[in-house]
Amino acid sequence: MWDNIVPDNFIEEEILKDLKSGRAKEVITRCPPEPSGYWHIGHCKAWIIDFETAKKFGGYTNLRMDDTNPTKEDGDFANSYVNDLEWLGYTPKNVIYASEAYFEDIYKIAEDMIRDGKAYVCELSAEEVSQTRGTLSEPGIESPYRNRSVEENLKLFHDMRDGKFEDGKATLRAKIDMAHPNMNIRDPVMYRVMRATHYKTGDKWCIYPMYDFAHPMEDALEGVTYSLCDISFEDHRPLYDWFIANGWKGEYPPRQIEFSKLNLENVLLGKRYLKKLVNEGKVMGWDDPRYLTIVGMRRRGYTAEAIKEFIKSLGLSKCDSTIPFNALEYYIRADLNMKATRAMAVLDPLKVVITNYSGSEEIEIANNPNVENAGSHTSRFSNTIYIDADDFSLNPPPKYNRLVRGGMVRLKGAYIIRCNDVVYKDDGSIDHLVCEYLPNTKSGNDTSGIKVKGTIHFVSQDNCTEVTIRNFKNLIKDEYLDPSKALADGVDVDELLTPDSLTETTALVENYLLSAKPEDKFQFMRKGYYTLDKDSTADHLIFNNTISLKDGYKPQ
């Protein structure tokens, strides 16, 4: 049945072995966020693995809120995940709230474990537990409460649930091994007393299971067969397996497999840091286009497909890795190249007067020359136009293919022009260029036989509108390739920030863009990709610079 599946990575290899040996019979995965923050590109990697792996083996994936700590969680986050997944193009089979779906069952499993002598109620304080845990090289000390009778433990555990202990006064602990070299195994806490209103279950519970106990039980209860997570949980796997072995009686036990997480150069994804900048008003919000949150990337103009292709291109391993940002940018450009509508925009206008032309006429601009049937839209040419200032040079560097005094260029979609004169302002700067056009050179209808080296974009005075452009630089200064390490080394967060990571400029765009809707994607030809920001109003458009085009021009 599985014979024609070819594994693409070590996780799929492991799964295939299990399937063939009968250890597992299907592939059901889960994406298990704690609803306590917005998703970012790092989470994307995990969700892509969860969904793609299950899909490959004909299984499915659930979205499960791992909401076992009411002091940190919020239902708004949970809702955002459903939207983010949808945007990414994934539909979970079920949306589950662990608190609602499993708390009662997990509690019963805990009772069974007490009956089996596998768990005990401990009344050591948090500090005492910490002090008796031992160190990396020394064993811990067993709790004085470790050998209570089953009856006493059961009664005390019920007391915990019934609110007879104050917060922090008692825990349920797994009875494993206080001398184990893996610290996680030294009688880990399974339940703590915590009076907090849960966004989903309200005040129904005053005890909450810990991740290490809850997670494997949730997986098992849910029928999840593969619990894929990042490498930071590797040390927890023995515990995961212990809880499955000692707490769950089912036939096909879930299996945890870890992979390395995604790090990007110059990018900080820590929740604390993102939150701090939002609170201090240093960014526009969680969806700031400089953030690599899902909502931020979306607002910036990144596409879900580009993000997915990027992550898939990275492969899967357990090695620590940090990916250069330009690896992501490649996929953003590649996807936008096929999706963005071409348009003309002049970012730094220089006026050009065409002396031998009068009036105005329509021209056609292909919406996307790389896509068949993308169609075209109408723009205009007239005797007064604007070109970008850097497309004209008084002292052209070598191999400069744009407009120079006495030289010719083609205006995209219109005519070839020649620059005959330069008119200066009183301060010595250029006021405008005086040009002539070559009448028989119109695009698509050129009978002149004249070849020019350069084609530049422009807008016509009678067909353009001023808009705001938001330009972004990396939030983190270039020299901090690993900002989390810098932070750990004591560098202040503010020191990491690029001072002018957001700048606003204006541009003249062809009027075709007036009908754009938020999130519409455009390529401003020869410049970059832009998307309309949600802050735009009918008479004031704001475009976010998603990413520039590559510039292969190297003078010399």
Next chain:
RNA sequence: UGGAGUGUAGCCAAGCGGUAAGGCCCGGGAUUCUGACUCCCGUAUGCGUAGGUUCGAAUCCUACCACUUCAGCCA
């Protein structure tokens, strides 16, 4: 310094005893009414190091080295 994990090109990453895939970056060229895209070509006598086994080793064995990670009643 106890446990766990990882070392293949500048960055990722295939490879699973038969003589180092691919992608990004970079360099060169072609093409181009976007200096984009596209298309060619080039980039590890070498796989953390040192030994060993073998006709043959990135793959097996031994030792060592480096890096990451774990001492929440967080997830």
